[in-house]
Amino acid sequence: MESCHHINVFIVDDHQIVRDGVKALLKNVEGIKIVNEASNGQEAIDLIRQNPKDIDVVIMDITMPEMDGVQATKLILKEFPKINILALSMHDDKLHLISMLKEGAMGYVLKTTGKSELVHAINRIAGGQSYFDRQASGKLLDYLSNKDKRKKTAEGELTSREKEVLMLIAEEMTNAEIAEKLFLSPRTIDTHRRNLLQKLNVKNTAGLVKYALTHEL
Known part of the structure; x- marks a missing residue:
């Protein structure tokens, strides 16, 4: 990425306090700019459609009213495949993690994550690489190894x-x-x-x- 280019970030979460918290964490981080926010998946899609070229990374909550993060991820990537999606969730269970990955999310971090890890995740995902926090990585490895076991057993x-x-x-x-x-x-x-x-x-x-x-x- 060129140094003059900001990573434009869009935050989607149904809790104002979470959106404000993420904005506060990223406020003075060099190279990252918050361009918009939405309180559910449908609102996010409507806003992204107005200016998709301006968005590099969407930080996506999973459990939301009207349209959840899984469905929103699916629809956004179908329409705008160049956008990268980072799931930000309070859920650390395999079901949410696998659902988001299947729809094309590039990364998964928990809401307990700190500023440096969130910044690291955004930078990696903007560069087209995946990022999973330690808990998500463990769950993913567990799921994949059990998947092979389940297949053989079945x-x-x-x-x-x-x-x-x-x-x-x-x-x-x-x-x-x-x-x-x-x-x-x-x-x-x-x-x-x-x-x-x-x-x-x-x-x-x-x-x-x-x-x-x-x-x-």
Whole structure:
């Protein structure tokens, strides 16, 4: 980045006190300029649309009324892919972290973070790099290592009959069609389907199909 260029920062949080706090922290930091703020995702999108070229980094809260940070991140990046998003949250659970990452956030810091770490995070994200505070990094590593374990366990637990049923479900066959093909009763297929949902930890048929496709079954 050229030294003459400020990193233009947009703050999105439904609490005025948090927005004021972030502004106070960043007020005299060289190279960083607060250009706007919003109290929810929808307001943020409306304001960004007026002047998207003026924004480098959006500091995004997650839990907000009207439109939360996850949905706002998704919509902003769909429309303005050059904007970089840093999640600033009071939540340190995996669900919020993974949701934000899946929608394209480049970093994640907790609201307990200090000034120097926040400045460091903004600088990294403005430069197109990712940044996660220590707690978020730990949670992310934990999630990724468990994901591999879960995948292996789930597939190892499937019987050959269940794998067969899963493949036919992925081919969009109904319980009755699968039963006919495998010479089993529809009730038996229904039991296999329920077992698959439980073992693979998915909610519905779409989840089963997605699992079969992503794991190349």
